[in-house]
Amino acid sequence: MMNVKILEHYQKLQSQSLKGKDVLRVDEFTGEELSYLLQSALQLKEMQKNGHLYQPLKGKTLGMIFDKASTRTRVSFEVGMYQLGGLAMFMSGKELQLGRGEPISDTAKVLSRYVDAIMIRTYSHADVELLAEHASIPIINGLTDRFHPCQALADMLTILEHKGKLEGVKMAYLGDGNNVAASLVLAAAALGVEVRVATPKGYELEVEVAEQTKLLAAKSGAKVILTNDPQEASSGADVLYTDVWTSMGFEAENEIRMKAFADYQVNEQIAKLADPDHLFMHCLPAHRGEEVTAGVIDGPNSVVFDQAENRLHAQKAILAAVM
Structure with missing residues (x-):
């Protein structure tokens, strides 16, 4: 009852x-x-x-x-x-x-x-x-x-559960400025999360999405950093987030993308730059050894299965x- x-x-x-x-x-x-x-x-x-x-x-x-x-x-x-x-x-x-x-x-x-x-x-x-x-x-x-959008809402739910808040949380996204990244940063900016996005040149967020993210952040008081430097984005981050380098529909570009994204892997060195209590997040499915190492996604900071449940x-x- x-x-x-x-x-x-x-x-x-x-x-x-x-x-x-x-x-x-x-x-x-x-x-x-x-x-x-x-x-x-x-x-x-x-x-x-x-x-x-x-x-x-x-x-x-x-x-x-x-x-x-x-x-x-x-x-x-x-x-x-x-x-x-x-x-x-x-x-x-x-x-x-x-x-x-x-x-x-x-x-x-x-x-x-x-x-x-x-x-x-x-x-x-x-x-x-x-x-x-x-x-x-x-x-x-x-x-x-x-x-x-549904993934982004589940992501915000996961951060809220683990951090107890959203406003002021520093979230770093490394990788492709794709559909997942677009919804993630829009939701984060609207809810007061500090947005840091590191992408290779040529793989940035859509201009319209980047501008809208900045507008939403201005209203919520959040900060937005768009960079090509994964270390800058990751430094002191409360959340590290990545996605596959080759999304569905881009399989023909796989070899080119592997080279372009090589420096954007979320690995142990990147994780050391983040806050010790950071969360690692990934929308799944993940390719261990590509966008993330097994040690990170299967490590103690990973909340990817909480994300999936959410x-x-x-x-x-x-x-x-x-x-």
């Missing part, structure tokens, strides 16, 4: 309704809304850990469109919907009429008649924006070529809020 105080606390959180809102990129949410989602995730996580059944999404269905392979995204969304009392329906993009040329606009309108929200993991962010434009239900970005709780908060 649900603890009355826990339920009252959660319902108080839910009064800040985001019902019907799309989740395409994190900077479409205010810092206050992101904080609300994090607190909601913490509450839902506590409920689940204590065996309290809370199913606000009974009778609701989440349609899940996958054009890209997935482990964490598919499992966490399916389990999350089940725990919230709803149903998650897997749909391969290749098996839908989208794969035979049906317009995205038509698909959006049809699925809006069947399901209560759509989560899509695909290549083109523009396609997700088009889906959201024509759908009458919430659209959740499970990953595109430009953004990965995809479940962060996404449950999103689902409960928008559905």
